[in-house]
Amino acid sequence: MNVIVHRVAEFLKRFPPFSFLSKEVLEKVAGSVEIRYLEKGETLFRQGQAAEAHFYILKEGAIILTESIQNQEEIRDQCDEGDVFGVLALLGKRPYLLTAEVQENSLLYAIPVAIFEEVLEENSRVALYFAAGFASGQVVVRQDLSESQKARGAFKIKSRDHSLLIFSDQSEIKFSEKVLICSPDDTIQKAAALMSEKHVSSIVVCQTDMKPLGIITDKDLRNKVVSKGIPLDTVASKIMSTPILTRRKDAAFSDLYLTMIKHRLHHLVLTEDGTDKSPVCGIISDHDVLLSMGNSPAVLIHGLMNTLDVKEMRLICDQAEQMLRYYLENELNMDFVASVMTEVNDIIIKQALRIAENSLVKEDEVLRKIPFCFLSLGSEGREEQLLRTDQDNALVYEDVPEAIAEDAHAYFLKLGTAMVEVLLACGFAPCPGDIMASNPKWVQPLSEWKSYFSEWIIRPTEEAILSSTIFFDFRPVAGNLGLGETLSLHIYEEIQKKKVFLNFLANNALMNPPPLGFFKDFVVEKSGEHKNEFDIKSRAMMPLADLARLLVLSHGVIGVNNTFKRFDRLVALEPNYEALFKQASKAYEILMRTRALEGLKNQSNGRFIQPENLGKLERQLLKNTFSPISELQNIVKVRFQLDYFPS
Amino acid sequence: MSWWDLFGKHVDKADFVKAFLLQNQKPIPAIRSLDQLEFTVFDTETTGLSIKEDYVLSFGGVKIRNAAIQIETAIELYPTSPKSGKKTASIHGLVQRENQIQIRDFANQSLEYFCNSILVAHHIGFDTEMMQKACRPFGLEKLPNPMIDTMTMAIRLELGPHADRSQINPSDFGLDSLCKRYQIPTEDRHTAAGDAFLTAQLFLKFLKIAQGKGITNFGQLTRKGF
Numbered sequence: 001m002n003v004i005v006h007r008v009a010e011f012l013k014r015f016p017p018f019s020f021l022s023k024e025v026l027e028k029v030a031g032s033v034e035i036r037y038l039e040k041g042e043t044l045f046r047q048g049q050a051a052e053a054h055f056y057i058l059k060e061g062a063i064i065l066t067e068s069i070q071n072q073e074e075i076r077d078q079c080d081e082g083d084v085f086g087v088l089a090l091l092g093k094r095p096y097l098l099t100a101e102v103q104e105n106s107l108l109y110a111i112p113v114a115i116f117e118e119v120l121e122e123n124s125r126v127a128l129y130f131a132a133g134f135a136s137g138q139v140v141v142r143q144d145l146s147e148s149q150k151a152r153g154a155f156k157i158k159s160r161d162h163s164l165l166i167f168s169d170q171s172e173i174k175f176s177e178k179v180l181i182c183s184p185d186d187t188i189q190k191a192a193a194l195m196s197e198k199h200v201s202s203i204v205v206c207q208t209d210m211k212p213l214g215i216i217t218d219k220d221l222r223n224k225v226v227s228k229g230i231p232l233d234t235v236a237s238k239i240m241s242t243p244i245l246t247r248r249k250d251a252a253f254s255d256l257y258l259t260m261i262k263h264r265l266h267h268l269v270l271t272e273d274g275t276d277k278s279p280v281c282g283i284i285s286d287h288d289v290l291l292s293m294g295n296s297p298a299v300l301i302h303g304l305m306n307t308l309d310v311k312e313m314r315l316i317c318d319q320a321e322q323m324l325r326y327y328l329e330n331e332l333n334m335d336f337v338a339s340v341m342t343e344v345n346d347i348i349i350k351q352a353l354r355i356a357e358n359s360l361v362k363e364d365e366v367l368r369k370i371p372f373c374f375l376s377l378g379s380e381g382r383e384e385q386l387l388r389t390d391q392d393n394a395l396v397y398e399d400v401p402e403a404i405a406e407d408a409h410a411y412f413l414k415l416g417t418a419m420v421e422v423l424l425a426c427g428f429a430p431c432p433g434d435i436m437a438s439n440p441k442w443v444q445p446l447s448e449w450k451s452y453f454s455e456w457i458i459r460p461t462e463e464a465i466l467s468s469t470i471f472f473d474f475r476p477v478a479g480n481l482g483l484g485e486t487l488s489l490h491i492y493e494e495i496q497k498k499k500v501f502l503n504f505l506a507n508n509a510l511m512n513p514p515p516l517g518f519f520k521d522f523v524v525e526k527s528g529e530h531k532n533e534f535d536i537k538s539r540a541m542m543p544l545a546d547l548a549r550l551l552v553l554s555h556g557v558i559g560v561n562n563t564f565k566r567f568d569r570l571v572a573l574e575p576n577y578e579a580l581f582k583q584a585s586k587a588y589e590i591l592m593r594t595r596a597l598e599g600l601k602n603q604s605n606g607r608f609i610q611p612e613n614l615g616k617l618e619r620q621l622l623k624n625t626f627s628p629i630s631e632l633q634n635i636v637k638v639r640f641q642l643d644y645f646p647s
Numbered sequence: 648m649s650w651w652d653l654f655g656k657h658v659d660k661a662d663f664v665k666a667f668l669l670q671n672q673k674p675i676p677a678i679r680s681l682d683q684l685e686f687t688v689f690d691t692e693t694t695g696l697s698i699k700e701d702y703v704l705s706f707g708g709v710k711i712r713n714a715a716i717q718i719e720t721a722i723e724l725y726p727t728s729p730k731s732g733k734k735t736a737s738i739h740g741l742v743q744r745e746n747q748i749q750i751r752d753f754a755n756q757s758l759e760y761f762c763n764s765i766l767v768a769h770h771i772g773f774d775t776e777m778m779q780k781a782c783r784p785f786g787l788e789k790l791p792n793p794m795i796d797t798m799t800m801a802i803r804l805e806l807g808p809h810a811d812r813s814q815i816n817p818s819d820f821g822l823d824s825l826c827k828r829y830q831i832p833t834e835d836r837h838t839a840a841g842d843a844f845l846t847a848q849l850f851l852k853f854l855k856i857a858q859g860k861g862i863t864n865f866g867q868l869t870r871k872g873f
Contacts, residue, residue, distance in 0.1 A: 037851045
């Protein structure tokens with residue numbers, strides 16, 4: 001064993017639950033630890049903050065866990081060497097219930113939840129340890145006392161009663177008192193029709209006396225009906241989820257919340273006496289919980305606008321990502337989801353600009369007064385960036401007299417670099433091709449930008465076309481937006497003058513062959529790091545984005561950047577292809593959703609998908625998104641006469 | 648011909664050296680915050696203390712990313728050596744290892760590991776000289792990475808940037824003394840990886856202290872006189 005990993009393992013194995021692990025598993029866990037050092041007065045995590053991908057064991061120092069109740073801080077627990085905390089992240093990937101404040105300078109070992117989840121499944125002693133809530137700050141509800149006692153007996157841990165904390169909160173939570181119900185003998189089609197009429201994602205199956213029998217959700221319809229192909233006149237009781245978990249309507253928020261976390265429920269039914277033997281009187285959903293935890297776009301955006309602290313901004317970004325996951329899992333309209341995330345990203349850029357400008361107040365006032373504009377490019381420019389994948393951006397400023405040209409370039413390079421650094425600190429990955437406002441080449445005055453674009457259009461070399469696909473989707477985000485618009489106009493004028501440029505662009509749009517002809521399986525990468533994975537970005541999304549860009553450009557349409565909005569626009573322009581464009585628009589939405597969910601699941605950029613990890617239905621769905629690609633490519637081929645085009 | 652005969656002569660750059668130098672072309676912006684920097688904390692054990700005569704016996708390192716020591720990056724490398732290392736074997740307890748690698752693989756793997764990170768070590772001057780010596784036969788003249796010496800950093804943090812070096816007792820700033828002063832238990836001393844791990848913990852604490860003194864970005868961290 002590596003000396004360093006060995007040292008970490010030696011420490012871990014002194015404390016439960018690590019003491020229950022075999023040597024091999026312990027080595028694996030130790031090998032994935034991150035060591036952090038925090039000083040007295042710092043906060044490790046805050047109540048309500050999105051759970052991190054880690055939980056913690058304290059190596060040295062002291063940490064207190066507090067709960068804020070009606071603006072009063074109450075100490076819930078104190079941790080010292082060997083104490084494990086922040087475990088709720090392990091159980092439900094939900095926001096923290098407590099705040100962890102550093103009381104003495106502390107060295108912490110952070111253990112990735114992903115690694116430990118495997119351990120939980122394999123090692124029942126460890127699972128029992130956590131279920132019983134021995135980890136500090138993990139709240140155990142009353143009902144679980146028996147299990148807790150059992151565990152205590154099993155481990156004979158000296159009583160230090162820090163685990164059986166019971167919430168005394170009165171957190172406000174809004175839930176729906178009007179519950180949509182149906183009878184167990186109704187058909188699933190009727191149940192679905194009721195849900196769709198009321199725009200809700202669940203229906204409670206009740207007896208005539210309103211006692212709940214089970215619940216049917218969107219997910220059940222997807223997993224048990226559509227994918228299995230069962231007849232629509234099947235009765236509701238056949239597919240409902242049972243037994244149904246219920247709680248009292250006036251139960252404490254924490255009780256409701258924990259019940260949902262522990263059982264991974266999206267919906268919790270409330271009844272008069274808290275059992276399924278009394279009438280239904282309400283239902284609480286994930287969404288209600290999320291709202292009461294402050295995870296609404298309005299709250300996040302408000303929070304972002306009121307801070308110039310980068311660490312704070314990063315936390316809000318993490319929270320936004322959690323909200324995104326909820327949106328995606330619940331199949332919210334992609335237009336809405338993309339708009340919300342774009343709004344969040346744009347505000348981060350605007351705040352980054354304020355931070356950057358604040359750091360440059362000592363610079364020459366003449367330079368600081370020059371109008372400029374920060375441009376987002378690529379997927380961010382198209383308002384399609386859901387995850388914090390690569391940042392692509394650039395900076396344009398007004399032409400200046402020759403005498404100060406050099407100073408102006410140096411100043412804006414500093415400004416752009418400062419903004420890029422803020423974005424990096426907020427978790428946006430750097431662009432591998434270095435297309436960022438910190439690269440001197442992409443920080444230029446307007447006239448220079450105009451000649452860049454003219455050059456690309458007049459001399460469409462392979463490299464120029466590649467640049468076009470990134471730069472043509474630019475969107476002015478911060479600063480003087482008029483400059484960006486001037487640049488847009490220039491581009492469209494140039495294209496009008498040299499229409500053959502579109503043929504080059506069309507040729508490029510056909511470069512990525514459609515992933516058809518894989519009826520048996522997906523087309524996967526043949527070699528390299530991502531062997532046997534499917535590259536959803538370059539094989540499916542890029543071809544669609546390229547086709548949409550080409551077609552709107554050929555119609556001279558300005559100002560529609562979003563790929564699915566471009567297709568929607570094309571429906572109006574070419575009604576004879578309405579069905580195809582609508583299909584393409586929908587396909588792109590599905591691809592965006594799939595990629596983002598994959599990215600959230602694997603903490604990656606979601607670009608590479610392992611087909612074997614997809615469900616049958618997901619695979620089918622994804623496969624269907626490919627058919628409009630080849631159809632569109634055929635149209636483009638004919639329209640731009642590419643058969644006669646020297647490629 | 649042994650590899651050290653090539654010392655001083657012009658040598659064509661091996662492909663892995665070219666790739667390494669390419670990665671280091673772009674400077675780190677001075678305003679990048681400490682949390683965003685990647686550090687490689689490393690240590691070498693050698694046959695002795697003479698840069699001219701002695702050779703690297705083992706190399707240990709671990710990275711700091713997002714202001715946290717990433718245990719998964721822990722590495723130990725044992726190059727084959729033209730000298731048996733009898734002298735230091737008694738101190739370090741190093742014996743012939745089974746997992747030794749050829750000097751070329753050693754140079755390749757260690758440079759790949761360094762990549763474009765900031766190098767950190769205790770008495771970094773000596774360790775980098777030894778690493779450069781090992782890589783020189785493959786065309787590397789000098790490690791281009793930014794470097795931080797934890798001893799110099801300790802002096803600056805404790806005594807200020809203008810401390811009079813002649814008044815300092817070097818043993819007060821040795822790794823043992825510093826670990827004691829900053830409450831870092833010292834098991835595993837005198838293995839390269841063990842020392843690298845101690846240095847990494849020390850450096851993690853230094854970074855926090857530095858932040859308290861207003862050193863928040865790369866430019867300030869590597870300012871002259873540090």
